[in-house]
Amino acid sequence: GENVEQHxxxxxxxxxxxxVIKCTYSxxxxxxxxxxxxxxxxxxxxxxxxxxxxxxxKDQRIAVTLNKTAKHFSLHITETQPxxxxxxxxxxxxxxxxxxxxxxxxxxxxxx
Amino acid sequence: DGGITQSPKYLFRKEGQNVTLSCEQNxxxxxxxxxxxxxxxxxxxxxYSQIVNDFQKGDIAxxxxxxxxxxxxxxxxxxxxxxxxxxxxxxxxxxxxxxKLAKNIQYFGAGTRLSxx
Numbered sequence: 001g002e003n004v005e006q007h008x009x010x011x012x013x014x015x016x017x018x019x020v021i022k023c024t025y026s027x028x029x030x031x032x033x034x035x036x037x038x039x040x041x042x043x044x045x046x047x048x049x050x051x052x053x054x055x056x057x058k059d060q061r062i063a064v065t066l067n068k069t070a071k072h073f074s075l076h077i078t079e080t081q082p083x084x085x086x087x088x089x090x091x092x093x094x095x096x097x098x099x100x101x102x103x104x105x106x107x108x109x110x111x112x
Numbered sequence: 113d114g115g116i117t118q119s120p121k122y123l124f125r126k127e128g129q130n131v132t133l134s135c136e137q138n139x140x141x142x143x144x145x146x147x148x149x150x151x152x153x154x155x156x157x158x159x160y161s162q163i164v165n166d167f168q169k170g171d172i173a174x175x176x177x178x179x180x181x182x183x184x185x186x187x188x189x190x191x192x193x194x195x196x197x198x199x200x201x202x203x204x205x206x207x208x209x210x211x212k213l214a215k216n217i218q219y220f221g222a223g224t225r226l227s228x229x
Contacts, residue, residue, distance in 0.1 A: 001171070009152065032216045043202065043220040044155070089154060093216060099145075099170070100216060104154035 002027040002094045006103025013080055014111050021106045023090035024072040030092040033066060033073050034100070039086045047088075048075070077108075085110045115139065118203050118221035124229050125190065125197060133188045133224045135203035142207060144186035145218065148172060149200040158201075161186055190226065200225050 005024045013019045025033075034049035050057045050064045050073065057064050061080075066073040073092075077084055090103040116137040125131045135144065146158040157170030161180040175194025180186055186205075190197045204218040 006154075034217065043222050045220070046217055049217070099157060099160055100218065101157070102147075102155040104152065 002101055004090060004092050004101045004103045006090050006106060008106060009104065010107045010109070012109040012111055015080055015082065017080055019077045019080055019084070019108055021075045021088055021090070021108075022072060023074070023092075023103050024070075025092040025101075026071070027092065027094050028071065030071075030094065032093045032100075033064070034091050035064060035075050036089045036091065036102075037086045038089065038105075044089060080110050082110050082112070084108060116203060116205050116219055116221040118201075118224050120224060121222070123224055123226045125226060126229050128192045130189055130191050131226070133190070133201055133203075133226070135186045135188065135221060136184055137186075137205045137219075138184060139205060139219065140183070141205035141219075142183070143205060144180070145204045145206075146170075146176070146178065146186070146188045147202045147204065149202055149223075155202065158188065197226055198228050 003026050007022050031052040035047050036044040037047045038044040048059050048062050048064050050066050055066055061078045063076045087105045087107050089105050091100045094101055119134045143162050145160040147155040148158055149155055156172050158176050159167055159170050159178040161167035164180055164183050167178050167180050175191055177189045201224045203221040206218045
């Protein structure tokens with residue numbers, strides 16, 4: 001079946017440094033790629049998304065890049081802050097079934 | 113206060129018992145979803161519904177059942193056939209599904225943590 005692979009599963013970065021999380025997807029028809037952030041004990045919330053007709057999108061310190069040929073997309077967080085500590089999930093649409101498949105998540109630790 | 117509400121926050125199940133998790137939304141969304149979250153496993157889709165009176169199995173539907181009698185409500189029953197029910201259950205909704213991209217943003221409830229006694 002279709003799937004989304006996410007790496008790394010855990011990431012620790014020094015406060016102020018950048019963090020990068022990478023995902024690959026298998027469905028060549030996927031056309032929407034959201035990223036969700038889940039803080040400890042809270043619900044997942046959308047932080048940024050990208051459509052298949054663009055290669056990059058930026059929102060303040062967060063950016064997402066998409067390479068449709070290689071079927072991978074990445075989340076970039078610059079100038080990391082303590083409040084960036086959370087679990088991040090990537091996802092991709094599976095259009096045949098009209099649903100979204102999530103990656104297994106990346107636990108990001110921001111070190112003081 | 114608009115949003116998606118799950119109840120209860122914590123639930124305990126005895127051996128052989130069926131339990132039902134509630135999910136209600138007042139966002140006028142067509143699509144609703146149930147996910148199971150285990151440590152290191154991410155979000156796995158149990159069931160989803162694109163419209164009232166219709167629903168489809170997700171990737172891990174065995175041992176679960178759902179109904180969608182009203183647009184606002186999508187309850188999940190964890191049956192006795194689900195041998196490992198201990199997990200965090202998340203309900204979500206979206207305007208719709210399909211190839212209209214703007215409709216795929218999912219909004220999540222606060223979750224129900226289910227444990228076995």
